[in-house]
Amino acid sequence: MTTIEEVKRRAEADAKTFGYYLNPDPNFLQGLLEGLKRNEERYGYPSCPCRLASGNLDYDRDIICPCDYRDPDVAQFGACYCGLYVRKDVYEHKTELAPVPERRPAEKQMRSYQSVSTEVEAKAATAPEREELVQITVGKKKLWYCKQCGYVVFREDPPYICPVCKAKRELFAEIKTKVDFFG
Amino acid sequence: MNISKVAGTNNKHKVLVYALSTCVWCKMTKQYLKDNNVEYEYVDVDLCSEEEKNQIRKHIQDKGAPLGYPTTIIDDQKVITGFRKDLLKEALEL
Structure with a gap:
């Protein structure tokens, strides 16, 4: 089973590699790490704690942390959607951390709801x-x-x-x- | 659907929060309402059945709002997406 320490180590290593920082608020960070751990346990992969996952890897691939939207969100808003990865000025409290609007396309979000995902599947088969x-x-x-x-x-x-x-x-x-x- | 109710002295408005059990912004929204003694109800959408998730999706989309969490619905009319303290404060007259 994944431990919180492992989840944290992974996030730290990724932040270091790409020049990001982790959320400077210890409680905020702990909450996110616990959410990632929980998602890894129930879905088998650490999907974003702040997004509803479908549990189907093919549909959730873009929201597995670090998600596909992190880079543009950190550049534009100073943080990713959930607030795990932040920019240096946010980490140093020079810029306040504010809620980040959802960048994930609506049609991808819809796939987390079953009746819709069946329709999407049917469409994908013919497209x-x-x-x-x-x-x-x-x-x-x-x-x-x-x-x-x-x-x-x-x-x-x-x-x-x-x-x-x-x-x-x-x-x-x-x-x-x-x-x-x-x- | 498992709707949890949190008691509060401020019950001027009917407040419903659609949240995710793992989301920190959702936790902050719940905490903000609690700190301001606002009576509210919440549903952790990720813990719901597929059928319930769809009902919730319909409810949010029928209000013309995007599918993000937390979604706070006030008096079944006004919808606030995300932990927007400024908007919550204004809508709940805090």
Whole structure:
């Protein structure tokens, strides 16, 4: 069984790797870690304690901590949706921690409710596969590379620090891609 | 549905909180209401049956609100999504 210490160690390691901090309020942090532990026990994976999970891994993948929405939320609001990961200025109490609006698309949230998820499943079975591909490319995600070590990442904004060589965000540059059908 | 009732001296409004048992923002909302002696009811949605979860989803969406937790419904009219102390204070006249 996972212990609170393990959950905490994991979160600390991830925060360190990506240049984030954990919630500075010990009670707040403890509550979140307990929530993550509880979700890991009942669903088999640590889904976000502040979101209703479906219990189906395929539907919950985007809200397994650290969730897909953490990076843009910390950049824009100073914290992720549940408040586990925060930006340096929030950690140092220079900026107040405020509730973060939900960024997860409504249609994904709906999959946590059974009657809806059955409909979604039926739709997915008939929908052409390419739809998912289109969605990925029309997003705001870009390719970024670390000018110091060459690490490449595909996300909206570059990370706060390079997870490999610890270079600062400023050292990341966008990789411009162009598709030319005529060779 | 397992609706828990928390007694309080301030019962001017009927307050219902849809919460998650693991969510800290939900706990803060419950605590804020308690600290202000507001009488309220709450449901921990993650502990409900699938059928109940759907009823709750319908209730929230029928009010035109997004599906986030905590969702506080005041007098079955006004909906506040998230732990918005400012909005709770105003709506509950605290």
